Amino acid sequence: MEKQITIKDIANAAKVSIATVSRVMNMPEKVAPETKQKINQIMKDMKFTPNAFAVGLIKNTIKTVCIILPDINNLFYPPLLRGIEDRLQSHGYNGFICNTDKSIEKEMFYIENFIGKNVDGFVFVGTRPLGLKNNEHLLELNKRIPIIMVNDDILGSNIYSVMTDEVNGAYIATTHLIKLGHKKIAFINGNEKLTTYEYKLQGYKRALEDNDISFDKNMVICGIANEKGGFYAGEEILASSIKPTAFFTESDQIAMGLVKSLFFHGYHVPGDFSVVGFGGVPLFEQLYPGLTTIDQFPYKTGEMAADKIIKIINGEKIQQRKTVIEPELIIRESCKAFTR
Amino acid sequence: MEKQITIKDIANAAKVSIATVSRVMNMPEKVAPETKQKINQIMKDMKFTPNAFAVGLIKNTIKTVCIILPDINNLFYPPLLRGIEDRLQSHGYNGFICNTDKSIEKEMFYIENFIGKNVDGFVFVGTRPLGLKNNEHLLELNKRIPIIMVNDDILGSNIYSVMTDEVNGAYIATTHLIKLGHKKIAFINGNEKLTTYEYKLQGYKRALEDNDISFDKNMVICGIANEKGGFYAGEEILASSIKPTAFFTESDQIAMGLVKSLFFHGYHVPGDFSVVGFGGVPLFEQLYPGLTTIDQFPYKTGEMAADKIIKIINGEKIQQRKTVIEPELIIRESCKAFTR
DNA sequence: TTGTACGCGTTATCAT
DNA sequence: ATGATAACGCGTACAA
Numbered sequence: 001m002e003k004q005i006t007i008k009d010i011a012n013a014a015k016v017s018i019a020t021v022s023r024v025m026n027m028p029e030k031v032a033p034e035t036k037q038k039i040n041q042i043m044k045d046m047k048f049t050p051n052a053f054a055v056g057l058i059k060n061t062i063k064t065v066c067i068i069l070p071d072i073n074n075l076f077y078p079p080l081l082r083g084i085e086d087r088l089q090s091h092g093y094n095g096f097i098c099n100t101d102k103s104i105e106k107e108m109f110y111i112e113n114f115i116g117k118n119v120d121g122f123v124f125v126g127t128r129p130l131g132l133k134n135n136e137h138l139l140e141l142n143k144r145i146p147i148i149m150v151n152d153d154i155l156g157s158n159i160y161s162v163m164t165d166e167v168n169g170a171y172i173a174t175t176h177l178i179k180l181g182h183k184k185i186a187f188i189n190g191n192e193k194l195t196t197y198e199y200k201l202q203g204y205k206r207a208l209e210d211n212d213i214s215f216d217k218n219m220v221i222c223g224i225a226n227e228k229g230g231f232y233a234g235e236e237i238l239a240s241s242i243k244p245t246a247f248f249t250e251s252d253q254i255a256m257g258l259v260k261s262l263f264f265h266g267y268h269v270p271g272d273f274s275v276v277g278f279g280g281v282p283l284f285e286q287l288y289p290g291l292t293t294i295d296q297f298p299y300k301t302g303e304m305a306a307d308k309i310i311k312i313i314n315g316e317k318i319q320q321r322k323t324v325i326e327p328e329l330i331i332r333e334s335c336k337a338f339t340r
Numbered sequence: 341m342e343k344q345i346t347i348k349d350i351a352n353a354a355k356v357s358i359a360t361v362s363r364v365m366n367m368p369e370k371v372a373p374e375t376k377q378k379i380n381q382i383m384k385d386m387k388f389t390p391n392a393f394a395v396g397l398i399k400n401t402i403k404t405v406c407i408i409l410p411d412i413n414n415l416f417y418p419p420l421l422r423g424i425e426d427r428l429q430s431h432g433y434n435g436f437i438c439n440t441d442k443s444i445e446k447e448m449f450y451i452e453n454f455i456g457k458n459v460d461g462f463v464f465v466g467t468r469p470l471g472l473k474n475n476e477h478l479l480e481l482n483k484r485i486p487i488i489m490v491n492d493d494i495l496g497s498n499i500y501s502v503m504t505d506e507v508n509g510a511y512i513a514t515t516h517l518i519k520l521g522h523k524k525i526a527f528i529n530g531n532e533k534l535t536t537y538e539y540k541l542q543g544y545k546r547a548l549e550d551n552d553i554s555f556d557k558n559m560v561i562c563g564i565a566n567e568k569g570g571f572y573a574g575e576e577i578l579a580s581s582i583k584p585t586a587f588f589t590e591s592d593q594i595a596m597g598l599v600k601s602l603f604f605h606g607y608h609v610p611g612d613f614s615v616v617g618f619g620g621v622p623l624f625e626q627l628y629p630g631l632t633t634i635d636q637f638p639y640k641t642g643e644m645a646a647d648k649i650i651k652i653i654n655g656e657k658i659q660q661r662k663t664v665i666e667p668e669l670i671i672r673e674s675c676k677a678f679t680r
Numbered sequence: 681t682t683g684t685a686c687g688c689g690t691t692a693t694c695a696t
Numbered sequence: 697a698t699g700a701t702a703a704c705g706c707g708t709a710c711a712a
Contacts, residue, residue: 004400006689017699022691032697054689057704060344062457072418079410082439094453097437099422111400113434116389117402212410227485227626253623260628283415283593284595286567288600288628346705357683362707372681394705397688681698689704696699 005048013046013264014039025050056118063310066096066114068107069125074226075253075281076298077125080150083302084123091310095123102192104134111141121146121309128152128198146312150305151296152195153322160312161289162323166196169294169327170203170248173276176292177246178211181338182274185213186244188254190225190232197222200250200278218242234261236248245273245338252284252293253278259287259334270336280330290332301325344376346387346655353503354379365390396458401574403589405649406436406454408447409465411438414566415593415621416638417465420490423642424463431650433460442532444474451481461486461649465538468492486652490645491636492535493662500652502645502663508535508542509634509667510588513616516632516669517586522614528573528582528594530565537562540590540618570594574601585678587611592617592624599627599674610676620670630672641665 011018017033023031026040031039042048055263056062065088069077090097096114100106111122116177122145128135135154141147142159153161177185187204190197201220208215221236223229230249237244249255255277259269269275269289275286280295304323311318351358356375363371364379371379381387396402405428409417419537421437428435436454454596462485468475475494475615481487482499493501517525527544530537541560548555561576563569570589579600589595595617599609602676609615609629620635644663651658 004689008689019691019692020697023698026691030697033711035697049452051397051689053393053400054704055390055691057397057689058691060393060704062393064457072421075415075623078412078418081437085437085439092437094436096434097425098420098434099425112389116392117394117404117434119506153608160461227623231626240705253702256623257626259632260626261432265629282413283567286571286597286600289602290600318433344705347707348705358706359681359683359685360709365684366707370681391705394688395707397690397705399708400688646686682712684709686707686709688706691703693702694700696697 004051005046006299007048007050010039010042010046010048012198013042016152022194025270034176043331052172055152058119061120062118063093063234064117064119064169065093065123065313066098066119067123067125068098068110069099070102070210071099071154072097074126076251076279076296077316079282080125080298080302083304084306085302087303087306088310091306093120093306102129104129108137111137111248115145118234119145119149123150123305124146124152125150125305125310126152127194128192130195146309148305148312149310150301158321160308160318160321162246162301162308162325164253164296164301164325164327165265166199167203167206169278169296170200172203172327173248173278173294174204174207175211176331177274177276177335178207178213180246180335183213183221183338184244184248185246185248186219186237186242188249188258189220189222190229190250191222192225197250199265204248219244225250225254227253227257227260230257230258230259231261234258234264236302238262238265240274246335247273247275249274249275249277252281255293255334256284256287257290259289259291270334274335280327287334289334292332293330294327295330297325342404345386347388348392349527350379350382350386350422353382368585378513378659387436400458401460402458403433404436404457404459405433405461405463405653406438406450406459407465408438408440408450410442411439412437414466414521416591416619416636419463419622420638423644424638424646425642427643428644431646433646433650435463442469444469446448449476449478455485459485461488462600463488463490463645463649464492465645466492467534470533470535470538471517486649488645488649488652492640498661500648500661502641502648502665504538504636504641504665504667505548506667507543509636510540511547512543512667512669513588513618513634514544514547515551515587516671517614517616517675518553518663520614522586523553523678524559524584525586525588526559526561526577526582528570528587528589529560529562530569530590531562532565537565537590544588552676559584564614565590565594565675567593567597567600570597570599571601572597574598575608577607586675587615589611589615589617592619592621592631595631595633595674596624597626599629599631603616610674613680616675620667625672627674629674632672632674633636633670634667636667638667
């Protein structure tokens with residue numbers, strides 16, 4: 001559009017050299033107050049903003065991070081992304097957001113793309129497919145550029161991470177139901193080979209075990225991990241001979257669909273069935289009934305991830321490779337004691 | 341971290357000049373096939389990626405757009421953002437996402453910030469505060485850099501836009517309820533001075549008028565435009581002497597909270613009250629009951645916005661300044677005929 | 681077909 | 697306290 005205003009234009013207007021103009025921006029203490037004053041004024045008047053490419057060429061940073069996640073439509077991510085963004089912002093950084101739909105190809109494409117754009121680091125958000133071959137490229141990348149994983153972790157690697165203790169979260173959820181007197185607790189899980197599903201299953205099993213309830217694999221329904229999957233899971237269970245009295249779902253979003261299915265068939269929650277979700281998405285406080293769930297503190301998770309990647313970028317010492325966030329039970333209205 | 345591979349390294353390795361290397365990337369037809377072959381191989385082997393800053397300095401573009409929106413936690417935005425991103429991607433562009441929380445100060449800060457980062461354009465998503473003084477800076481910006489507005493429009497300006505016909509959307513929603521026999525229709529709106537609230541109120545009023553139902557301002561509740569606001573609005577109405585038989589809400593998210601309030605007090609939807617939302621957020625198909633709503637086609641809106649800003653950036657001719665998307669009624673389960 | 685050399689806007693080093 | 701100038705990595709006009 002318009003010709004860009006350069007440091008040269010400012011220098012001419014101020015009758016000084018470009019070096020002085022540069023100095024008022026980078027080492028303002030080394031320039032005389034009046035000169036500084038004058039130059040600052042002129043920069044404002046002419047709406048000067050330094051060319052980021054030129055600066056980047058020299059400083060080799062553009063204060064930008066690339067955030068890679070499965071899909072922003074998953075309700076867990078918006079608050080998490082806000083946490084990241086707000087925090088990056090306060091450090092003077094910005095973030096690109098990239099949706100991969102869990103496709104490793106897309107992920108690799110984005111990585112190439114953004115290495116080309118000289119980002120300062122990568123944040124990988126969300127659970128990852130199991131298997132080394134899906135994660136090898138991250139190990140490679142980690143040698144070139146600062147990266148961090150959020151809500152997943154590659155054991156035995158030296159990749160930094162911030163994640164919820166999901167095993168414990170699932171344990172707490174299941175235990176809550178058991179303490180309420182439920183013994184027949186169905187678990188609605190996702191059906192892909194993702195670490196998060198493994199963790200939650202572990203926690204669920206362990207809670208049963210610790211309470212001498214035998215694990216029944218028919219009680220585990222694996223489907224699509226969203227509200228539709230939750231609905232279908234409900235339909236499937238109600239049509240089957242499985243008769244749980246309570247449900248633990250892998251995500252809040254699944255819980256929503258499940259609850260719909262239950263109501264749809266004339267049941268009441270928590271009157272007939274208790275439901276515990278997982279995530280802590282603020283929205284579901286306003287579900288009917290208010291969803292009892294495991295809070296993963298998505299916003300806080302994002303903040304911690306942002307702080308950590310910035311530290312890594314700045315070469316600061318990090319205490320622990322893996323930061324664990326302990327989840328907490330939020331009791332709302334979707335559970336009831338089972339008495340019979 | 342590691343030393344960057346430059347075009348010079350490639351040139352040395354291939355025993356050619358840097359000009360030739362540059363040419364294989366930018367004018368490959370002007371270099372001999374064998375030379376090209378060899379250089380390409382070496383570039384791959386050495387994992388060469390051109391320095392974006394250097395390229396940007398010359399071409400003065402980094403194929404990046406800045407997307408400014410109120411808050412990604414508003415459920416209407418994730419699908420819209422996906423539409424934008426997917427489309428930008430296919431044009432070789434990437435997008436920054438910035439949440440302003442409707443603060444003009446934050447917005448201006450981001451604008452400065454990203455002008456400094458040399459983005460190629462801005463996409464302003466979401467309704468804007470009324471009043472020229474809140475939008476003057478966009479008129480200024482529009483002279484410097486390509487910009488587009490999504491779901492708002494500044495009349496009389498030459499800023500491009502893509503937006504739903506919200507007046508008509510509200511008209512359709514209200515008319516739907518009227519046709520079902522409802523005469524006492526409450527409208528739950530947002531309480532700020534934003535264009536979108538004005539538009540929807542207009543459509544609501546017009547529908548009443550066209551059906552000889554007199555407008556009762558007590559039937560309009562203005563509150564916070566999210567699920568909590570919806571819940572409070574429900575509480576407020578149920579505690580009052582206003583006795584509507586149906587609700588039209590400014591957003592799907594409001595509808596969710598409203599429905600909760602209604603159930604909470606022992607009412608049934610649509611048995612006792614009919615509810616129509618606004619937006620078309622896919623999630624609410626799995627609300628109980630499935631939410632009848634006005635589809636604004638958020639994903640498609642995003643796609644169209646992305647296509648348009650790219651055209652503007654490329655200097656292509658645009659047919660119409662303002663692209664209007666006609667909303668459609670999605671009938672699900674939250675409405676019922678009123679007979680009495 | 682290929683190479684030389686200049687310029688993009690800024691920072692930083694060395695003089696002054 | 698300020699100025700001149702060499703880098704930063706790449707693209708391209710011009711020369712060969």
